[in-house]
Amino acid sequence: MSDGWAEVTLFQKLLREELAKKRPSYPQEIDKPWLSRLLDIYQLLDAWVEVETHLKGIKNKIACFKGCGSCCRLLPVPINHLEYLGLSWYVTEMLVCEDRYAVKSRLQNLSEDSPCPFLIDNACLVYPLRPLACRQFFILNNPCLEGQNPWFKRREDIYCALNQEISWLIATRYFPVYGLKGEAEQRKAFNEGFLTAQDKPLTAYRWSAVSEKI
Numbered sequence: 001m002s003d004g005w006a007e008v009t010l011f012q013k014l015l016r017e018e019l020a021k022k023r024p025s026y027p028q029e030i031d032k033p034w035l036s037r038l039l040d041i042y043q044l045l046d047a048w049v050e051v052e053t054h055l056k057g058i059k060n061k062i063a064c065f066k067g068c069g070s071c072c073r074l075l076p077v078p079i080n081h082l083e084y085l086g087l088s089w090y091v092t093e094m095l096v097c098e099d100r101y102a103v104k105s106r107l108q109n110l111s112e113d114s115p116c117p118f119l120i121d122n123a124c125l126v127y128p129l130r131p132l133a134c135r136q137f138f139i140l141n142n143p144c145l146e147g148q149n150p151w152f153k154r155r156e157d158i159y160c161a162l163n164q165e166i167s168w169l170i171a172t173r174y175f176p177v178y179g180l181k182g183e184a185e186q187r188k189a190f191n192e193g194f195l196t197a198q199d200k201p202l203t204a205y206r207w208s209a210v211s212e213k214i
């Protein structure tokens with residue numbers, strides 16, 4: 001990776017090893033280069049979380065588990081347009097049988113205050129394409145109680161992966177999508193919060209057109 005690190009630390013070594021592992025891939029990536037970009041970005045954040053939680057000794061303290069989804073009902077997560085494309089692709093082309101109909105029904109009845117439409121029976125039906133916001137926060141020690149917002153009640157138990165370094169690495173992979181290619185203009189956009197400004201709540205996107213294709 002061209003990350004500008006002059007000296008390879010243990011963190012960087014482990015991160016490179018993690019990134020060298022094969023990520024999930026799909027035949028549709030041949031026609032959809034944006035999908036490869038998105039999956040690479042998700043792999044980068046997942047690898048970062050894996051290495052950081054390992055080195056900080058908190059990996060075993062992560063309380064989030066499959067089937068625990070009260071956070072998905074609290075507030076709609078913020079996503080950008082590329083993530084919207086990824087989720088739209090996944091629900092129209094990858095979901096099968098009853099999962100398709102469950103998501104279709106949720107999308108048809110979606111309002112901006114709805115819980116995440118992809119949480120069905122406490123399972124995330126878009127797990128491989130879940131957005132960055134769903135990959136960067138974890139709760140340590142004990143799972144949240146239903147309806148509990150840990151940001152207000154248990155802030156000390158929140159692990160958030162995003163710091164300046166990983167945010168910059170992710171941003172450099174998003175910027176070309178917006179036509180920002182040179183390092184100087186990317187740095188400027190990064191410092192001005194360009195990418196955060198692109199985010200909208202997941203439920204604010206146009207899902208009715210997607211539901212018609214399911």
Ligand code: SF4
Nearest residue numbers: 064068070071143144
């Ligand atoms: S953040 Fe809380 S509610 Fe969400 S998966 Fe983790 S423990 Fe469960």
Ligand code: SF4
Nearest residue numbers: 072116118119124134
């Ligand atoms: S996309 Fe999945 S993990 Fe993210 S809020 Fe929705 S159900 Fe939860």
